[in-house]
Amino acid sequence: MEASDIVISVIFLSQTAVGILGNSFLLYHYLMLYFEGCKLKFTDWILQHLIVANSLTLLCKGVPHTVSAFGLKDFLNDIGCKLIFYLYRVGRGVSISSTCFLSVFQTITINPKPSRWAQLKVKSPIYIVSCVFMSWVLSFIVNLAFPIYMTARPNNRNITRLRVYVYCYTVHHDKATDILNAIFLPVPDALFILVMLCSSGYMVCILYRHKQRMKHIHRSNFSFRSSPEFRATKTILLLVSTFVFFYTISCLLQINLSLAHNPNSLWVNMAFVVDASFPAVCPFLVIRH
Template sequence: MVAVIVSRLKRPMDLRTILEAVSNLLLIAVGIPGNLIVLLVFGYIGCTERKLLPADSIVFMMMFVHLLIILNRGIPQTLFTLNYRGFYDSSTCKFLIYIFRMTRAMSLSLTFLLSAYQSVLIAPATSWLSYLKPKLPTLLLPSFLFLWLLNGVTCIHSILYTSQIQNFTTFKFTLNLSYCIVEYPSEASYFGTGTMTLFRDLFFVFFMVAASSYILFVLYRHRQQVKGIRSSEQNQHTPEMRAAKIVVTFVTLFVVFFGIDNITWIYTLSAHKVPADINNVRVFFSSLYASVAPIVVIASNKKVNSKLQCTKTVKVSQSKTTIVSIA
């Protein structure tokens, strides 16, 4: 099996293909370890402390979804770029494209959920959002189940219309996804599913940006109110500021990357024949968020940092003990 893969990877590639392969490999090299590290850290915290805060649970679910995105889209896309065609039958294509589209939609939904949670958490006591604070832990699991069900149902067309690339004439309304194709039988199904997906994404993006804007507004007003307080007392509010900055960073990255994704998606709806390179660009930017998000968590989350620092300390102490025993 390995010999077959190696022989197929020895085919010559042009500069464009090499750049595409390198970019996909970078996404894999960064995204898989990054998401695994965050998952393992939060899994360890959940086992030792017997619970996770709602925000940590949302981030944990996001990293799990991002790992699935890279595994189900990044790896097959990279293998295809490297001229490997070993396992792209219709059943595999249906599975890969369905999981990718569902997890992509879940990434969007969970980013919205995180921003909504943070906006409720920092809402003033006089705001109507403050009444939701005690209910947040009980609403988390139903929210997860609802989002998985919603995105699973809205992506079911991927199973119906996806197939492997074959050497015969395809339908007029066809999306070329490099190693698989999505063939819509009619113009109504093509524009219907595309419009539904676009409006679903815009719905979550709109409320995500609204929640982030509310967070920034509340923090700005709070900052204005405490300007006369001593700096030592102002430091008590740094956790709120840090959490808000993380959420706003997530939303900003998402809007930029998925904005490019949706712009190319609108283009595919308006064009009759879409080049494979356009879909490759769209896939790259939709997968880029899944690779960058764990870096943001590792760099900014104190819990993750503390656990990683403890691991480093243990390794250093063990190495010193070994040196002393050898001496």
């Protein structure tokens, strides 16, 4: 192995191992709280789905990339390639939607307007629960098309119609189909990111107005700043901003890869590092805050 391959292998291994350990620790933490009969906040319930989705992403993306980076290329058969890629897409989709629902729910929770939002605050957990479970179902259904074109080895296929992705291959479509895929595949991600940005921006406005009001209150027995809602809001804003940063770059890289016939290994490695960054960082942001 060359020096560059060793560096890439160490980066993949470190990122995957740290991410899996962090998510496993949080899953263990929530399981212990569940068995001890502790009552969790609704945001914790959404976070559990986010952690499961992040773990699925790291296992299905990080482990195969790490193994291939150490020189073992043909370690998956056709079923393995299809399953790994399919579960990765499912985990990625649920990770995006769960982060979005987390932001929307917290926006509803901290909204100070009782008249128009009171009924929505009461019913929002029911709506969010339905949306989270629906996101799993839709993610399983929508991504069914991806494994169809995935294969482990060229076999008897025309090699010019195959696009190489490190340890697997995908069937190369015509140029028009590739352009359409590059345009429409990121649309759901972009919509979720747009909703996240809107809800996060609204949360920032709420916090800013509260700060302005608190300037005129010299003494108060209770401050929203010290409340669990305020701390949860700061944590969710940090999660959303981190998520939007990494997944915006990821979408741009995915567009570049979908348009390239045989993607350069540098672009493929960059796309992996960016894809795995949020699932690896997310548990430590939650633990820290």
